[in-house]
Amino acid sequence: MMDVKRRYVIPGDVIATGPLRPEQNVFQDGDRMISTCVGISEIFENSVKVIPLTGGYMPKANDLVIGKVIGTSPLSWEFDINSCFVGFLPAQDVFGRDYSPTKDELRQRLDIGDLVAVRIANFDRSRDPLLTVQDRDLGKIDSGELIEISPSKVPRLIGKRGSMIQTIEMATKAIITIGQNGWIVISCEDSEGLLKAVEAVKMIDALAHTPNLTERVKSMLGVVDGENNDTIND
Incomplete structure (x- = not known):
């Protein structure tokens, strides 16, 4: 097994110096590799990263997440995705293009408290993440x-x-x-x-x-x- 050097670090700690590649939770200052979070630094081959010990979820496009339905609007469901952001699943994503707010009842498909496997379709920090169930193995989770x-x-x-x-x-x-x-x-x-x-x-x-x-x-x-x-x- 290849040698891996690791130790506990906090933000600002210099993990190593030299011709290394900064990866997760590390930034480079000259030839110094510096931690940006509390965690365990790992030097492996020519790269340096820090595995965080704690931290909340920050949405990222294409991530598969499990969400809980917490509300509805005429055009979408609102989801708790264990983040400071609320996820939104458009009604058309489930009902299709023929969705009509006057004819279709969202809570007949997904009700408050339901767990759903969804994917982050789009996200930037200026607005809450857009979700989708249009992929394999996505949708309501019936048991577990x-x-x-x-x-x-x-x-x-x-x-x-x-x-x-x-x-x-x-x-x-x-x-x-x-x-x-x-x-x-x-x-x-x-x-x-x-x-x-x-x-x-x-x-x-x-x-x-x-x-x-x-x-x-x-x-x-x-x-x-x-x-x-x-x-x-x-």
Whole structure:
């Protein structure tokens, strides 16, 4: 396994100097790589990044998120997307071009409190994000348990090339829908599998900044396969 150097940092800390490439949560000042957040710095090959320990969700175009319907207007649904911004899903996105505010009732399709897998269709900071369900595997979520984790821990839950989430799903037979906004829905016909999947997700949220997390999760799930330990952003 390649050597990865890491340590706790706060905004303004100089992580390293030299011919390195600044990535996530790092800016370059001359030859100095400086942290912009509280987290764990990671120097890997020729790049430097900081994995934040906390942080709210900032919408980004094309992100898949899980939203909760909190209201309606004549032309759209309003969504809580675990952000300081409210998401809007146009009625035409669900009903089609023939949607008529006088004939069609929005709450017959999506009601207050419904959870929906949506994608951020468009967003800039001058207005709230526009949502869409016009994509594969999007739409109303009919069953499952909602778990909330820090949005900054979502990459850790997914793992490199989906390795972590695949490990959990295979070990528990659960279906896990991951929103980039930190809302996770877990469905499983087996109650024990559901409990284990929930425990694994919560473990990752609590221990995402620690090394060897994949091995800890596998041990908790009873998975033994002799794979190499992971890195912090595995």
